[in-house]
Amino acid sequence: MSSSNRQLSLNLFIYPGGHHEAAWRYPSSAPERAFDITYYQELARRAEAAKFDAIFFADGPVLADNIRYSSRFRLEPLTWLSAIAAATSRIGLIATSSTTYYEPYNLARLFASLDHLSGGRAGWNIVTTGAAQASANFGYPEQPNHAERYAKAAEFVDVVTKLWDSWEDDALVIDKDAGIFADDEKIHAIDHVGPHFRVKGPFNTARSPQGRPVYVQAGSSDDGRSFAARYAEAIFTAHQTLISAQRFYADIKHQAAGLGRNPDHIKILPGISPYIGSTEAEAQRLFDEFNHLVQPAYSLGQLRNMTGLDLTGHDLDGPFPRHLIDTSGPNGVASRFQLVVDIIDREKPTIRQLINRLAGARGHYVSIGTPEKIADEIQTWFETGAADGFNIMPPWLTGGFDAFAGEVLPLLRKRGLFREEYAGRTLRDHFDLPRPDSIFSGVARASA
Numbered sequence: 382m383s384s385s386n387r388q389l390s391l392n393l394f395i396y397p398g399g400h401h402e403a404a405w406r407y408p409s410s411a412p413e414r415a416f417d418i419t420y421y422q423e424l425a426r427r428a429e430a431a432k433f434d435a436i437f438f439a440d441g442p443v444l445a446d447n448i449r450y451s452s453r454f455r456l457e458p459l460t461w462l463s464a465i466a467a468a469t470s471r472i473g474l475i476a477t478s479s480t481t482y483y484e485p486y487n488l489a490r491l492f493a494s495l496d497h498l499s500g501g502r503a504g505w506n507i508v509t510t511g512a513a514q515a516s517a518n519f520g521y522p523e524q525p526n527h528a529e530r531y532a533k534a535a536e537f538v539d540v541v542t543k544l545w546d547s548w549e550d551d552a553l554v555i556d557k558d559a560g561i562f563a564d565d566e567k568i569h570a571i572d573h574v575g576p577h578f579r580v581k582g583p584f585n586t587a588r589s590p591q592g593r594p595v596y597v598q599a600g601s602s603d604d605g606r607s608f609a610a611r612y613a614e615a616i617f618t619a620h621q622t623l624i625s626a627q628r629f630y631a632d633i634k635h636q637a638a639g640l641g642r643n644p645d646h647i648k649i650l651p652g653i654s655p656y657i658g659s660t661e662a663e664a665q666r667l668f669d670e671f672n673h674l675v676q677p678a679y680s681l682g683q684l685r686n687m688t689g690l691d692l693t694g695h696d697l698d699g700p701f702p703r704h705l706i707d708t709s710g711p712n713g714v715a716s717r718f719q720l721v722v723d724i725i726d727r728e729k730p731t732i733r734q735l736i737n738r739l740a741g742a743r744g745h746y747v748s749i750g751t752p753e754k755i756a757d758e759i760q761t762w763f764e765t766g767a768a769d770g771f772n773i774m775p776p777w778l779t780g781g782f783d784a785f786a787g788e789v790l791p792l793l794r795k796r797g798l799f800r801e802e803y804a805g806r807t808l809r810d811h812f813d814l815p816r817p818d819s820i821f822s823g824v825a826r827a828s829a
């Protein structure tokens with residue numbers, strides 16, 4: 382696609398009640414529908430009617446702290462996306478799955494199956510899992526450290542890629558007269574032997590419509606960026622300022638080009654949580670309304686997860702005790718730790734100001750204002766090398782999404798920045814990504 386008609390990529394990132402940490406308490410959110418598949422099917426259909434690229438689910442194999450005060454339970458995303466696939470026909474379906482707590486053969490099957498049953502709409506958001514408590518659910522004495530997790534992630538993705546490629550595209554023959562179902566010369570063992578995995582293969586199903594489901598990635602530390610530059614085709618990331626997003630964008634595209642990749646084949650998608658009002662004051666009132674629902678006991682737990690610091694018992698209206706933060710190297714989500722430390726250094730907030738700041742979207746960019754202002758911000762980030770699109774994180778659902786689709790999207794369309802109609806059928810089509818050849822293509826013919 383030429384740069385003159387470059388289009389935004391937009392995903393709807395779904396958290397059951399919405400992204401504000403107190404969304405479930407907001408009068409018009411619907412937490413009681415959080416286990417109702419029709420709620421998600423309806424949301425996905427609305428996003429599809431708005432021509433969004435994809436819906437996106439985060440995940441982690443652990444119960445978050447303080448479920449007493451929050452709605453942060455997890456439903457297994459591939460299971461839910463399979464049911465959503467059946468209720469939609471065009472929108473992409475992105476699920477988060479961890480390379481630390483899955484196993485490649487099973488995970489490859491799950492995503493290939495979703496790609497088949499959705500007609501080529503699957504995307505895998507690759508994470509290594511930041512939540513250290515997850516290890517206790519898998520019998521590990523402790524969470525593997527940050528660098529080990531990324532080393533394992535790289536091998537994991539290599540194995541999954543070989544499995545997805547192990548059937549060449551034309552291996553499926555289905556010739557009833559000749560009695561040939563599949564050409565087994567075009568189905569390859571992968572014989573992978575590495576430090577973390579030994580996988581013989583071949584895969585047990587045909588290559589999926591997209592060849593490979595789209596590789597999405599979230600994790601923005603130095604290790605995360607190198608990993609993303611090598612493997613990712615879309616990146617979910619968090620930035621508080623335009624300059625931080627621009628630096629990230631330039632770094633990833635530069636690293637990718639250095640690896641011989643086409644930088645246009647990596648869509649960088651920061652999170653953005655829009656609080657929309659017909660005036661600035663009305664939008665600010667909406668944000669304040671949510672923050673009145675915040676429960677500090679929960680927010681302090683979130684802050685502890687991000688910074689390692691437990692501030693229970695401190696005066697919430699006192700200055701943030703910056704000197705108590707241990708900067709020696711976090712083992713969780715290193716990029717989020719740095720993002721929070723940067724806010725503290727830049728804005729010198731009280732504890733309460735910081736927890737309200739993070740309550741909106743856990744450190745993702747919160748945009749508060751009129752539809753025009755929010756559309757302007759999106760356009761600026763898109764046109765100044767900060768983003769190729771966004772993961773839209775409505776403060777609450779479904780109203781927060783309806784406001785974005787009804788009031789901001791028309792402005793983006795009028796400016797020629799977002800599609801009126803889908804041009805293709807697969808998630809690769811929506812993201813304008815090529816369909817990869819199998820690494821084995823031609824092997825059978827060459828050796829025949």
Ligand SMILES: Cc1cc2nc3c(=O)[nH]c(=O)nc-3n(C[C@H](O)[C@H](O)[C@H](O)COP(=O)(O)O)c2cc1C
Pocket residue numbers: 438439440441477479507508509510511512599600601602603604605606617618619713714715716717
């Ligand atoms: C924007 C963003 C979103 C993330 N989403 C998830 C998620 O849904 N589930 C999860 O286990 N980890 C998530 N992570 C963290 C990843 O697991 C990551 O692989 C790892 O914890 C290290 O992150 P880092 O490279 O930013 O330090 C996310 C990280 C970022 C930056």
